[in-house]
Amino acid sequence: MKILSRNRTVRSAALFAAAALALSACSVQGGSGDGDGGGDYPTRPVEFSVPTEPGGSTDLVTRALAKSIEEPLGQSAVVLNKPGANGKIAGKDVFSSNPDGYRVAVMPQSLFAVGPLVLDDPDAVQLEDMTFIKGLAVEDYVMVVPADSPIKSVEDLKKAGNIKYGTTGAGTGSQLSQALLLGLQKVKATAVPFDGGGPTLTAVLGGKVDAAGLQIAEAFEQIKAGELRGLAVFSKERLDALPDVPTATELGYDVTVDQRRFVAAPAGLPDDVRDKLSSAIDEAVQSKEYSDVLESSYIGRWDADGAEVEKQLRESRDQFKTMTEELGVDMKGQS
Amino acid sequence: MDFLSPVLDGFGVVFQPDNLLYCLLGVTLGMLVGVLPGLGPAATIAILLPITYNIEPTSAIIMLAGIFYGAQYGGTITSVLLRLPGEASSVVTAIDGHEMARQGRAGAALGIAAIGSFIGGTIAIVALTFVAPLVSGFAIDFGPAEYTMLALLGILLVTTLGTGSIFKSLAMATLGLLLATIGQDPLLGTARLTFGSDQLLDGIDFVIVAMGLFGVGEILYNLEALRKKAPKAAPVGSVYPTRKDFSESKGAIARGSLSGFLLGILPGGGATMSSMVAYAVEKKATKRPEKFGRGAIQGVAGPETANNAAATSSFIPLLSLGIPANATMAIMFGALMLQGITPGPLLVEEEPQLFWGVVNSMYIGNLLLLAMSLPLIGIFVRILKVRAAILAPLTILITMIGVYTVRNNVFDMYLVIGLGLLGYLMKKVGFEPGPLVLAFVLGGILESAFRRSMRTFDGELSGFLGEPIAASLLGAIVLLILLSVLRAVRSRNKATQNKENKNSDVTPAEREPEDGAEQRDRDPAEHP
Incomplete structure (x- = not known):
């Protein structure tokens, strides 16, 4: 980056001089090493x-x-x-x-x-x-619903049908895990991508979406306080933090996403x-x-x-690719 | 009084000498980073996080909170003096505040902003103490549908900013909405209008748009003026607000406190919306709306009070629900977690010392800020006496540092220069940057909120009517439009009756929301 401003300084005066100054002030630790040997690294x-x-x-x-x-x-x-x-x-x-x-x-x-x-x-x-x-x-990820939701378990998702599930964004594990689970259940579902964990949590607490996928730290306090119910975790084994929440695998849905x-x-x-x-x-x-x-x-x-x-x-890249293809889950269309 | 005893215990925590010191340290740092545009409170807190590992949790959060609300005080200074709004919530301050500075009333503007901020902040803390549990639910009641309507309302209000014609405001707002679509599609991640460049993938940061159009544009414009005539040092009048200023801003401060407190609770655009609502309310409340955009003190007092009240009430969702309302709160969340405390609904019960210690420290912090700001105003306004030939390059330097710190990205520095040129051209032909910048902020909220709503409503527009809050907001929007149309028709009739009444300044100003709103209102409907 420093190089950029060095090479082009001869343009117009004040602005670029200022830019260069600002630059050298901020990026003291640039990466353009000149032949440091590995030995004394x-x-x-x-x-x-x-x-x-x-x-x-x-x-x-x-x-x-x-x-x-x-x-x-x-x-x-x-x-x-x-x-x-x-x-x-x-x-x-x-x-x-x-x-x-x-x-x-x-x-x-x-x-x-x-x-x-x-x-x-x-x-x-x-x-x-x-x-x-x-x-x-x-x-790890946990799928949650509001505490007062009629959906009490993963099986209830099937009964409820037409699920709107909040994700922490397109292309996240939060989306993939839920898409795979709901895909295995053959439930009609629409992903509603939010901008990160905070907004997703807000939406599911307010009942604006039926369910949401969150990381453990984002959901833990709310589950503990009885505001949210954990339906399933997507780890291989149950988590120490949420011992009562079953894994998707033990419920019969082979989905592990982290x-x-x-x-x-x-x-x-x-x-x-x-x-x-x-x-x-x-x-x-x-x-x-x-x-x-x-x-x-x-x-x-x-x-x-x-x-x-x-x-x-x-491995995870190939596995997720195969799974979405087999289930016909189109992450692009419904993200 | 069972309820009050933990509150009073909280004061005991605050008055421990080391906590007072951390509070002072926090607000001082906050004010400094507020003055530097770009380096916002969020980045500062992130940088300071490692230092807090070894401090008591309460002290650490008292200090970090101080940085956050202290920055709100500092941000006003550059908005008023240099027309450099560092945060979305101080964009509207730059409009009348800088105009006041040009008229030699910078001191009055900064003084009333500091006092308004103090009052707004304090009222919000009192309200937080007594009604936090009641209003915290407000934050989760706002979902995509409600934000859609809120953003629509905001775009409707954009047209009331400044003095320009409605059509110019609308044109600028449209440009702002367009700029907001640059970058990844907020839901699907597809690249839009990036011209194949990774640099634009994440869209343009608000700070860059605001600093380019306002700050750099202003400087370029002033440089031109330098050539025409001998540079005249801006007269610096009385450093402090006069009695008349106070009586003019009383109402603005009271109303700003209320709107700021309520809107601040909303995660997302709360603070920005509160400053815009405050400005629009003041313009409606005053008998002389034509003064707005030309240095009306209410145009500074209202929004500045509101954004400070909002800064305080944005702690409510974090401390009572465990939801971070903005980027700074997200880092606060992280800071608490590092201390082994995960903010959630149980925080008040499990950690009363921390909760009330932090809340009560804000009284002290606000007092300290007021005590610091007032004497400093005299020093800050002297900046205006500096010759433009020296001040302009310095301002550009600060802007460039600020812009670089946003993403540590050089490309953004070129972008701000480009936008500066645009701002200069706009100013030359009489277009104001305010509507553009605010529509830019609201556009990002509107698009994603609307599309999320459509997903939850299975694509049915009527879904909005099923949500009580969203429907009420929609009602308010329709009412505002109808009122404006009615008033416009009536004044037009009056104008035809007595032709000597040619003061049409009011008519278009009243008519403008109508056009803006209808256009925005139709837009989503046409969106498939």
Whole structure:
């Protein structure tokens, strides 16, 4: 980015001078490394890009990670929020930079596994663009209805028919999990996508939609307070946080959908740099701060190395694709 | 009084010396980031989050809350002095506030804004204390259908802004609605009007539109004026509002407190709507609506009071329901979670110390802000004495930093310059940016809310009539249009009867909502 303003300064005076000044003031930790050897990496701060606005769970997890990784890394870690286009903006930005280990991104599984089902994007971030470093977190989804809803169980969804279900957005696990469940039930249903967890929660609390898919942290307090009823969770096994809510699988609907987050760098990252980062992350995720964030947000650990991350992404992508195709669930049309 | 004892305990929490200190720290920081456009309270709180790990939860939230409402005070300053509204809720302040500054009454504008903010904020806290449990349900009663109607009402009110002709306002509002459609389709994620660029995928940020059209456009326009005649330093009159100013704004402050408190509870566009409603109400309430857009003090007092009251009441959904009403509240939610407290319906019972400590700290915070703002006004208005040749590049610099911090994206800086040029051309031919910017904000709400409603109503427009609140809002819209038509017809008859009454300034101004509303009203119906 700095390069941009450097190359084109000779335009018109005041505006661009100001722009350049503002730039150099803000992006001190650029990624244009010039030949740092891998051996003494890192010699300057490492930048962690987050593809969301500040405040969401990805942001919280990354900030806790960044804070805890400074010691094992021996350098400061900077968190940079680059929201937009379900992570594509941050992904494109980081993965087109120099693979020197000074710029990494925390990416969501949904961008690669669910996104393609909703949108044909020839320009999407590809798995081949990344060097996978470490898995970080697993977040689970729960399908909820208002406490006073006549729908008491997953079976009741079938009886009720014509279900309007709130999702946290197009191409999210919230949409996919419910679409698959309702698809298996052959219930007529319409997805109503909202802009994230907060608005979805508001809508289902107010009875504006019949049901909604939320992450555990978003729904937990409301379920505890008796405002919402959990119908099913989409994890493999029942969750410690919601022991009374059955999994979709045990109800006979083989739907497991979760959201996973991982750290990735541009493709072509030298192995020694990757190992250094990966062992620093291993150490950082043991810190109390990081553990507290996970615990209070009902987020699980995802302890996976780079190869496992890649495998998980490929598998979930293929699995979701096959399932939606078999069930004839068209995520595009009804998202 | 069982109810009051936790409230009083809350004061005990606030008056602990370290909590007072955190409160002071928060509001001071808030005011500073409010002055810097772009770097909003949301980003500031996110940056400060790691620092709060090791502080007591109550102290941490007191400080973060202080940043949030402190920023509301600070935002006024740039709106009035430099015509740089950093948040949607201070766009309307920029209209009359900056006009007042040009007339040498910047001090009066800032003074009345600070006092109005204080009163609005305080009334909202009192209301929060006593009626929060009663009104919290209001937030979840508003679903897609209600927001559709609310946004329609807002677009109807856009036409009352400023002094320009109805048709110009409408043209600008339409352009604003069009700009709002750039980027990913809000429901399906399909790219629209992005010209194949990833940069536009997420649409244009409000801050960029507002700063480009208002701030940069204004600067470019003023530079032109520099050449024509010798630069004349804007006269800086009395630094404080006069007694007359107070008596003129009394009503505005009272009404602004009410509308701000109520609309602030709504997640989403609450604060923005409240400032627009306040402006429109004042313009209707005054005997001299022609002064609006030309430096009417009520046009500053009403909206500024309302947006502060709204900032306070936006805590209600978070603290009593666990629903974050805006981006800042979402980060507050995160901050609480980091402290091991998940905000939800049980928060008041489980954490009374935290709840009442934070609520009561806002009294102190508002008092501190008032005490800080009034003496600072004298210093801030001196900015206007700085020569334009120095002030203009400085303002551009601040704008550029602000714009960059929104998404850490260089493309946005080019965008703001482009929009600045557009703002300059608009100003040159007499189009006002206010309607464009606000329609831009409301357009985003309107489209997604309308399309969500259609999904829940199985595509039947009549579904709106089945929702009591949405139907009432629709009734209000229809009534407003009818009244305007009636008044327009009557004044036209009068005009034909006595031809010397050529003061047609009022007639088009009264007629304008009619056109705007009908057009917007029909629009969704035609949408399949």
